[in-house]
Amino acid sequence: MAYSEKVIDHYQNPRNIGTLDKESNAVGTGLVGAPECGDVMRLQIEVDDATGVIKDAKFKTFGCGSAIASSSLATEWLKGKSVEDAMAIDNMEIVEELALPPVKIHCSVLAEDAIKMAINDYRVKQGLEPIEDDKKHY
């Protein structure tokens, strides 16, 4: 399968690989996918308590190039966004940016799910209600 240049770039130079302290109240963690499906994504955000802005984002992904690129791109987009704006990221924006073919759309869906799960993990730690999303896939 031919990958887009952007997928190849993210695969070769992944942004923001790493691990944040999942015990910290400022950190939200989303872990989606399953090993037997061939894709597991872990996406973490660290939120500035005062401003509600995501000041750091990290990922680790087990999966194909498109899954790695989707999560790498997501961390790029998350940094500097408010939690509200981050919640609005749609998987189709990832599909367009990375030019993912139809069989790889599920990779973008995983990334969106991971973002939402990370935000909700953060919200629960802050004593807030998780945001229900009709579009939730997991």
Added chain:
Amino acid sequence: MNFPIYLDNNSTTPMDPRVLESMLPFFNEKFGNAASRNHSFGWSAEEAVDYAREQVGRLIGSTSKEIIFTSGATEANNLAIKGVYEMYGSQGNHMITVTTEHKATLDACKKVEKMGGEVTYLSPNEDGLINLAELEAAITDKTILITIMYGNNEIGVVQDIRGISAIAKKNGILFHTDATQAVGKIPVDVLADGIDLLSFTAHKMYGPKGVGALYVRRKNPRVKVTSQMDGGGHERGMRSGTLNVPGIVGFGKACEICQNEMADEAVRLSAMRDRLEKELLTMEEAYVNGNAEHRLPHVANISFKFVEGEGLMMGTKDIAVSSGSACTSASLEPSYVLKSLGLDDELAHSSLRFGLGRFTTDEEIDFAIDHVKTAVNKLRDMSPLWEMFKEGIDLKSIEWAEH
């Protein structure tokens, strides 16, 4: 070295230059139809086909009369399985095969089921070998065919062919084997091995694509298959269609070369394969799939736990290999062969198949070892599963948010 390095010789092999040379006159100079009986164009084509038929037959220990040329192994498997079902339907409607067979066998068996037949699909042991007692237990008074491949295309495991044929013979059942990966790589002898029908193809042994053969035994017992391609009655009426003369000539030459060089080649390839495997297994959590003893000399199938196969293939783009990963197909299902061995999906997803060949060099193997190690380490550094494993977390204890 030329990149990418070709290590996918189970998919197809490059043609040996000697084979190409043997074929060339038969495209324009000696272009006759081997079935034309009235002029020298036809005679010289027929003579070339007869010679090739001898070369092909000799490699598997058969007479030339028992070779039915086809378009390849897929057609040969179809002709054997559906042809036996139609020819021997009055004696029974039951066949036995194995879940790790090639799709050409499995789908031909499914067609037999659609036509009213019954098929038993045996599951192999964890090492890919079948249990002969299970085979024997699956036989009924309606069983007319056992079809089990010689060497597996994904893991290279070589079945106990003589054990299987003895059971078939004892019960008066025909035995067909898809020997596509084995012929030309290891000694195959239809008499000593007790094989009644055998499929193979030229392009897996440095011959051209588009030509293969079905061996159909003529004595003890005399076997017949119902033609699946009707027409001019070529190939003793079992496979009509103008013979692919250049292809058949190339197939013959490829067989002759294999016969002369196979023994030395197997020693050289298995030494390289073993070195590749030994080096890659120095990495943590790397596993060989399939029985390591009863195996084709040129194949290694290795799972690298906690990395995903397609991601790994992307990281190893300087070598051409295959993966058991789901992502290489649209189905999102990992290799059914590896799953049949009882591998967890995650290990099946994490596998690479290396197929060495006649033109593989030591230098290329050195490169492949480094290249794969680098890619596996890089992907593990970004794998959440690897991190969990290193922290001692049991992945089975996690409730995965599946799709």
